[in-house]
Amino acid sequence: MQTQIDSNEQDVSNFTDFTTLLYPPQFAADCLGLTTRRLKDIExxxxxxxxRVPRGTVTSRAYTLSDIFTIASVRRAKGHTKSLPRQVRLSTFVQKGGTGKTTYTVNFAIYAQFCGHRTLVVDNDPQGDTSSVFGYDPDLELEDLAxxxxxxxRHVNGHLGxxxxxxxxxxxxxxxxFDQIVKKPFGxxxxxxxxxxxxLDxxxxxxxxxxxSDFWYAxxxxxxINGEINGLDLSSYDIIIFDNAPTASRLxxxxxxxxxxxxxxxRMDKFSFRALNRLSDWMVRFSKAYRRSPGVLAVPTMFIRNRKRIMANLMLLNDLFPGRVTDEKLYYSEDYGKALDLGxxxxxxxxxxxxxxxxxRMVFSETLSRIKNLVL
Structure with missing residues (x-):
């Protein structure tokens, strides 16, 4: 990773060259849900x-992210991964910032691709946080990058608009x-x-x-998907996921x-619950106004075990969205902030x-399982 400071020595931009990150066989195998023996057999x-890279007096295999995604693609092509019944479109949204929405979107997209599901992420937030986590800072012009x-x-030269x-x-x-705009951070x-x-605003x-005006994306x-736009075919994607700003905007x-x-x-706090209550009411009005009722899946984030207040809030969350809360949780960890700082x-x-x-991984696995069950 490189950290560069601009000529004014005020702005710092973290840039990670994903092609230089190397992983040992066990990490690569874990990403794909395989044993190291099976991983080597597939290769x-x-x-x-x-x-191969030196390790003491011997050498060992070292994987790039592109290598791991290539192996996932091969497994899909050979029918070794379970496919979705049809293309699925998701939106991440809650009317409260700081809940882990962008973190969920980016990491779920990577996990889904490891599982053999071709995934397209649409950053639908003018702030461009999802783009930044993938390594594309929307505020940098070509001369800044140079x-x-x-x-x-890594230059952002277009968006959905x-x-x-x-x-x-x-x-x-x-x-x-589409080819001018789409980015492929891992190949x-x-x-x-x-x-x-x-x-994008x-x-x-x-x-x-x-x-x-609210039906244009659809x-x-x-x-x-039906091949009615010259030069654009989105039918090859299994999952299309929109990451949204924490406001009920036109986008x-x-x-x-x-x-x-x-x-x-x-999050398991009163402010997030107020947001969820607003979202619940909004979704009811949305269903009546648009005659569409997308499934809702709430994911507890920054969860801390054995805290009475948090456990009480979890019970309230399940009462608010019965049957629509993941059993698995994203637990509080300093790892999230550290990974973000590293890019x-x-x-x-x-x-x-x-x-x-x-x-x-368990939260994402449950998410995929629930999606599969609901679209069957």
Missing amino acids: EENDIQIR DMGIPAD NLLSPDLRVRCFEEKS EHGPHLIPADAY DLAVALDAENN SWLERA TKNSIVASDFVICPV IPLIVWKGASSKTIEAM
């Missing part, structure tokens, strides 16, 4: 070349192709990203001028109208404790 059966020694391909622009009456954005076989920047203004997705409403499920990471998604940070990563 030999498919002629996948893994670099000054900091960051590759030019550029893809919708051809059909909008108010043309706020230059028309661009072709990793999760893909439609990034965001502050100009203008898309809400443009949508306000349209008929059926319509665009349907046409993109957020569009993503939820287009989604099958709303994922709500929530590495926690689920692929070697420095994280095994308990933190395992809890995250």
Whole structure:
């Protein structure tokens, strides 16, 4: 990882070159839910070349993230992973900041891809936090990247508004192709990203001028999946996940109208519960107004065991969303902040404790299981 300071010595940008991160066989196997023996067999059966690095007097295999995603892709192609019944669209949303929404989105996308599900993340928040965690700082221009020694391909040069622009009456954005905008932080076989920047706010203004202004994402997705948009085919993705700002904006409403499920990471505190109560009421009104009722899944985050107040809040959460709260929880850990400071998604940070990563994997596994059951 490199940390560069600009000429004013005021702004610091953490840049992690994901291609340089190397992982031992056990970590790679754990990412894929395999034994190290089975991992090696897959490499030999498919002629996948893994670099070797010195370790004492011998050498051992060292995996890049691209290697691990490639192996996941091979397993999918051979039918060794369980597929989803159909494409699933998700939105992460809760009307409260600081609940772990972006952390959930980024790490779940990586986990889903490890499981063999082709995943597209759409950063639907003008702040662009999801884009930043994936390594694309929306505030940096090309000259800034050059000054900091960051590759030019980390430049954010478009967002969802550029893809919708051809059909909008108010043309706020230059028309661009999907290939010009999409980012692939871990290579072709990793999760893909439609990034965001502050100009995404203008898309809400443009949508306000349209008929059926909350249905544009849904319509665009349907046409993109059915091959009705030249040069754009989203049918190959198994999961499309929108990460939203903590406000019920025009952009957020569009993503939820287009989604099958709303994922709500929530802290066990009174402020988050007020937000959930507002969300519950909002979803009832949403269902009546739009005649759509996406599934809701609440995920307890920053959970601390054996705290009476937290356990009481968990009971209230289950009363508020009966049957729609994950049994597994994301537990409080300093690992989250450390991984964020390093610019590495926690689920692929070697420095994280095994308990933190395992809890995250269990939450994501339960999420996928619930999604599969509900779309059958």
